[in-house]
Amino acid sequence: MDPSKSRVAAGDAEPGTPSPARRPRPRTADGVAARQDPRPTIAEVAFNLPLDKSFHYLIPEAMRQTLAPGMRVAAPFGPRERIGFVLKVVAESPVKELKEIRRVLDPRPVIGEEQWALASWLSTYYCCSMGEALATMVPGGLRLRAGAGPAASGTPPAVLVPDGTAAGGGGLPSASPVPTGVVMLTAHQRQALPPILEALEAKRFASILLFGVTGSGKTELYLQAIDRALRQGRSAICLIPEIALTPQTTDRFVERFGGGVAVWHSRMSARARSRDWMRMSDGACRIVVGARSAVFAPVQRLGLIIIDEEHEPTYKQEDAPRYHAREVAMARARLAGAAVVLGSATPSVESYYAAARRAGGVVTLPERIAGRGLPAAEVIDMREEMSSRRRFGPLSARLERALAQTVERGEQAMLLLNRRGFARVAQCKTCGAVERCARCSVPLVYHAGRRELVCHYCNFHEPPRELCRQCRKGYLSFRGSGTERVESELHRLFPVASIARMDRDTTARRGSHRELYEAVKTRQVNLLVGTQMIAKGFDFPQVTLVGVVSADTALNLPDFRAGERTFDLLTQMAGRAGRGERPGRVLIQTFCPGHYAIQAAKAHDYLGFYAQEIRMRRALRLPPFVHLIELTVLGSSLPRVEEAAQWLAGRLRRALARRLPAAPGKGATRAAQAGAVLLGPAPHRIPRLRRAYRVHLLLKARSVEAVTPIVRRVLAPGRKAKGLPVIVNVDPL
Numbered sequence: 001m002d003p004s005k006s007r008v009a010a011g012d013a014e015p016g017t018p019s020p021a022r023r024p025r026p027r028t029a030d031g032v033a034a035r036q037d038p039r040p041t042i043a044e045v046a047f048n049l050p051l052d053k054s055f056h057y058l059i060p061e062a063m064r065q066t067l068a069p070g071m072r073v074a075a076p077f078g079p080r081e082r083i084g085f086v087l088k089v090v091a092e093s094p095v096k097e098l099k100e101i102r103r104v105l106d107p108r109p110v111i112g113e114e115q116w117a118l119a120s121w122l123s124t125y126y127c128c129s130m131g132e133a134l135a136t137m138v139p140g141g142l143r144l145r146a147g148a149g150p151a152a153s154g155t156p157p158a159v160l161v162p163d164g165t166a167a168g169g170g171g172l173p174s175a176s177p178v179p180t181g182v183v184m185l186t187a188h189q190r191q192a193l194p195p196i197l198e199a200l201e202a203k204r205f206a207s208i209l210l211f212g213v214t215g216s217g218k219t220e221l222y223l224q225a226i227d228r229a230l231r232q233g234r235s236a237i238c239l240i241p242e243i244a245l246t247p248q249t250t251d252r253f254v255e256r257f258g259g260g261v262a263v264w265h266s267r268m269s270a271r272a273r274s275r276d277w278m279r280m281s282d283g284a285c286r287i288v289v290g291a292r293s294a295v296f297a298p299v300q301r302l303g304l305i306i307i308d309e310e311h312e313p314t315y316k317q318e319d320a321p322r323y324h325a326r327e328v329a330m331a332r333a334r335l336a337g338a339a340v341v342l343g344s345a346t347p348s349v350e351s352y353y354a355a356a357r358r359a360g361g362v363v364t365l366p367e368r369i370a371g372r373g374l375p376a377a378e379v380i381d382m383r384e385e386m387s388s389r390r391r392f393g394p395l396s397a398r399l400e401r402a403l404a405q406t407v408e409r410g411e412q413a414m415l416l417l418n419r420r421g422f423a424r425v426a427q428c429k430t431c432g433a434v435e436r437c438a439r440c441s442v443p444l445v446y447h448a449g450r451r452e453l454v455c456h457y458c459n460f461h462e463p464p465r466e467l468c469r470q471c472r473k474g475y476l477s478f479r480g481s482g483t484e485r486v487e488s489e490l491h492r493l494f495p496v497a498s499i500a501r502m503d504r505d506t507t508a509r510r511g512s513h514r515e516l517y518e519a520v521k522t523r524q525v526n527l528l529v530g531t532q533m534i535a536k537g538f539d540f541p542q543v544t545l546v547g548v549v550s551a552d553t554a555l556n557l558p559d560f561r562a563g564e565r566t567f568d569l570l571t572q573m574a575g576r577a578g579r580g581e582r583p584g585r586v587l588i589q590t591f592c593p594g595h596y597a598i599q600a601a602k603a604h605d606y607l608g609f610y611a612q613e614i615r616m617r618r619a620l621r622l623p624p625f626v627h628l629i630e631l632t633v634l635g636s637s638l639p640r641v642e643e644a645a646q647w648l649a650g651r652l653r654r655a656l657a658r659r660l661p662a663a664p665g666k667g668a669t670r671a672a673q674a675g676a677v678l679l680g681p682a683p684h685r686i687p688r689l690r691r692a693y694r695v696h697l698l699l700k701a702r703s704v705e706a707v708t709p710i711v712r713r714v715l716a717p718g719r720k721a722k723g724l725p726v727i728v729n730v731d732p733l
């Protein structure tokens, strides 16, 4: 059977006029039966596909009384069955022969009133279909039990957690405020808290940037703000960058609020997820701590969203709809009249710029608690090191000496190198050929422990060959250090020290991250080497030395955020030293000691960094002064990809010129004044990935909402250019 035919038979709801912005009215099952006349027999269903269309299906007799918008259904789609969301229930369809819905998955709608509005915003802003937006908001594998009330009603049924197995095992069936007088706040904390509480009391949308150096006590302020939201009868969501990597943060929430906290993360079972979802949507659970996707948690009467470490790139989702949790939080808080608190020691340039323009937008915690100073940082010029030493390894003489002293004193040290594996490049000693991935245009990384060459993009791996595959004469040499290489160097230098490595290779097994964390905490480990994983939120009082093996890994990327990333990472890493009684020391190795990001990180000077960075962004018309929208054309044949990208660029340029009202002005500046400039097509930074060639276009626009409808129209239907898929990435990182 021709799949496209059966799709037509299923029926386009409104051919040619997809309208994701229009909000379908959610109704209870009773409401549908009462208000619809003539009797509705047709459901309009949206699927998790890059298609700006919804489809009509006949509702079987037995389902007509109960089926309502916001429920998930299984329906035939082409040769297979798909899960979709019911947008509306209607009486008529222009399509004659409709297929029938096969099953209804939910006893009640999983999409409430507020979620409809948020899905609509997601779809408009991120240029995705309504089906993709809805599927992003509802976790896969969600199973609701029958008998509970509709999601949107907000009235908690009597018993929902009979066994007291709430997340964290606290056993409290609902969140009860805990007295907060027990915690002594510092003077700075006492000044920072009132503006946050006032924003909550106003019960209107507000956002506050809590700019606090590492170790300044931001978490205590989060806890107090959540406590206030609970006392108001409202709910709170706290987002943290990577839940598996920061067990101690979630511990503090559970300690304070007990079983009233749902800890939401990607590794939880479908059963636990469904149980917590029910508790949230019924109002029984009012505090959620989780990673990115917790921003969609179906809590009732939302009062507060906290985003800890708001600058972290993990808040951006890399699959469609490629949302940023911070942007979603802002949109959701606007809809709910809630307050947003963004916390960071190194705020994103976008957030600081936006907050600094509002009176009272920035609240500062300038000091570490208990009067502990920030550790002294030293920059080591690796160019000198390279010319002065005969044997050049990953560790400079100064860092080596500092490590030896730390080991002698029985203290702990952490070494950061943001590259996994042993050697970054495997190259033939005779002809110079570099071992590359067969599917991606990147070099393979040598992992000594596995004795394999690995592609870090597609995971292709193979053992290294005896002889070069090109000239069949030479042997491979391994250059460029990764964490494995540094680990083996430490073993060589300090044979009696206890050394551990923390990166994605050593933490792949469930629970292994926590074990490593405990081993460092209980001082079974003297020296810890790792990727940026170890820069995040770790609080080890015995760590007195932090070494950055190479500050240049991010700096060398062809990305306008290279300086910002470097500054963030160095600052976060420096913050790991000297958190206990003894002062800390930070050594930063670099080939670019004069770079302003490195100099500012050395001086713990965020505002100095920001001043330089914002000047550069303004001059080059980069975010936050414009939004970027990246369009990537994918395909297995490079000429076809290039042709499609050219075609798309032409269509888009014409559409932008036609649709955006040009300001009265002259020539080249007109499009810029109207708010949009299209750059490209140009090859992607990694021109080939997983066998697909990639060519991209970059749109710079002052307003995302002004240009995404134009992009959507040019790409419709199915987000394609000349038959090739196009990835739309709004505000790419």
Ligand SMILES: [Zn+2]
Pocket (backbone or CB within 6 Å): 428, 429, 430, 431, 432, 433, 468, 469, 470, 471, 472, 473, 474
């Ligand atoms: Zn060779």
Ligand SMILES: [Zn+2]
Pocket (backbone or CB within 6 Å): 437, 438, 439, 440, 455, 456, 457, 458, 459, 460, 690
């Ligand atoms: Zn690859």
